[in-house]
Amino acid sequence: MAQNLNQQIPKVRYAVFSTIMPLAGGVMACAGYTVGRWGAAAGSVVYPGLGFATGLLTLLTIVPMYWIGVKRTGAVTSLIVVEYPWFCLLWILWIASAASAASAASVLDGISNNLAESLHPVTAALAALAFIGWLIIMGYSIYLAVYVVKARLATGSNEVWLSSVDTYDWDAALGGGAAGKGVKTEGVVVTPVITTAPQFPDQYPPQHPQYQPQYQHQHQQPQYQTPQPQYHPQQQAYQIA
Template identity: 35%
Template sequence: MSLIPTFRLVSLGSVTFISLIALALSAHISAVTGDFFFGYFTFAAMALAVAILSVLSIPAMITVDMKRKGALTSMIVVEIGWLGLLWVLWLAAGGLGAQATGVVWPSGCGFVNKEVDTMCREFPAVTALSFINWFILFSYTMTILVLSIMAASRGHSVWFSSVSQTDFFAPAIAPAVQAVQVVPVMGGMPVQYTGQYPPNVMQVPVMDNQVPQAGWAGQPVMATSPYPTSGTPVPGPYPQV
């Protein structure tokens, strides 16, 4: 059994759990800044929005994939696109958090006011959680993308199937060999043969005293003709064609 579905559940489950923690911390930062500074920090609002998107969408993707096979949200191409957008947003939230921490708290924490001191300590926590989510989603999407490209190069179209139903390590599909039917021609008219032949037909002209039998292209089987040749009358009766 492939470990890729398990890897998917562990990765997306971890992102959901971390997003819940980041959601709580960023919401508390926004609440404190609204009470004390009558505003909000951009990175906290960014982390809050991305956390909400992650918590709402990722569990829904997992549930739909378990309940309904072939759903749009379970397709590899859709999953890579959406999770790729999320890791970009988490990376942006982490970068803004790192910048805000250095600017707002250059001397570190240790304030007398407990609310402000708690908020100060939540800045690096939200930043770290944002980078962790970015790393998990980036690793997962890049792994699935590489495996999908490798499977497609072996002749398996996996882009519109789900990760849980895809065998990324299936052997390559051997290319089909196209056969060509050889139909002998007698006097400008093809000789009819019974049996099953490939659709492609190649006509081979008849030489004097010889008729090529049905065979494969490049390997006609030669046989003596039962028909009279030009200038050499042969008594009948003749075979019917």
């Protein structure tokens, strides 16, 4: 079955970014409410500050990372070599926020006073949102890592790390191997073309059947004829005196 990774992977990235943004806003809202309810004692509680910092850091980086990549092709913030490590860092921050809030929610659940009863549902919501965000970021990080490693092994080039998810030609890299790697530029895929020169068999010496000169060397020996004396004994008379 033919793959259409050039549309699939960017759509997954867009869905992750679109989901993480409201989750980060929700975590910040819950953390802000918790800090307000704790009042002066908020400094002794870890989870509200960690959750607020995680949500704020996510919004301050994810939003520019996405919009700069849309407005400017090949921006440094959109390169996979920058985006993937940052998502791994966010992965750690979100799971830490979720674990901290879940631990605090379990403690508040055993306290019966007005403050604890008002903070427990908000803290539980903060933990739930943080866990959902962690699962999404973790899933996307693993998903992206699988295709990046496959493209790297298929092409034998680090070009995939220096490209963005939206501009890299995933279909050519994973479908054609080293001969199919390329980067999409405004809808046009630039791929190397390999041509093979025609092969002609070598002939030594060259054959020219239509022209075969013939050389004939004729050596004629000169003929020398030596006159032979003719003797006619009947015509010569010898007189002996």
